[in-house]
Amino acid sequence: MPKSLPAIELSGALCCPPVAAGVVSDADALEVALRLKALADPVRIKLLSFVLASGSGGVRNVDLARELHLTDATVSHHLGQLSRAGLLVATRQGASTYYAADRVALGALVRALDPDCC
């Protein structure tokens, strides 16, 4: 990955086919890789697990920052990555923004990688 990054919008369904079912196209490989990249960080794994554990109500930036001992700027950065990958959904409520996990998107990504799927 020497060159330009994606600038791709990550929203599509992305069902089962990819990696285990025959050779993957460049485009599909990129799609999957981008979503994985969004997840491939210990902080973001913890963030996701916190968000998942907090039900569908959602969690706020500050709370996560306090929990993980990070700056709100840093947490905002990570939440942005996850949101742009479609793994989190942010809903503004007054001054606060609540982040919730998109279980469907996460499930789709997982299934795209599952060697036992399909």
Next chain:
Amino acid sequence: MPKSLPAIELSGALCCPPVAAGVVSDADALEVALRLKALADPVRIKLLSFVLASGSGGVRNVDLARELHLTDATVSHHLGQLSRAGLLVATRQGASTYYAADRVALGALVRALDPDCC
């Protein structure tokens, strides 16, 4: 990920628990993140798909390099990443090294992320 990289050996089983089942420990988050990082690259996704598509016999470096239009050095680098993450197993045979996918490891990783698992 500002600081030191892992130097962790990635071989353990890593079954279901992690991300969807309550808050994840720092260690677990790191384990999962490292394996995901090994996968979070379009080239490596394509590599894995090629290897998976080639059955258990395994594929050689050169063939993959030709297929992906990359240097053997680059492919070697990527294969190393995947191997160190435990997702590929390399078996030397004379002058050639055959790489095969470890479906169990891949499955374990996938299940660790599956929000519908367990």
Next chain:
DNA sequence: CTAGTTCCTCGACATATGTCAAGGGCAGTG
């Protein structure tokens, strides 16, 4: 032995990434 494969390692380079401090924009409150 010589020549050709195959693979890996090393060094170098450009680019991407994670983190923070600083600062600004909103929303709610006194």
Next chain:
DNA sequence: CACTGCCCTTGACATATGTCGAGGAACTAG
């Protein structure tokens, strides 16, 4: 209005990452 809390953006920095060319080690073929 002023003040506080929350969130995001920007700029800066160190570090990590992907890619290649060059070269060496180990095996194979002639």
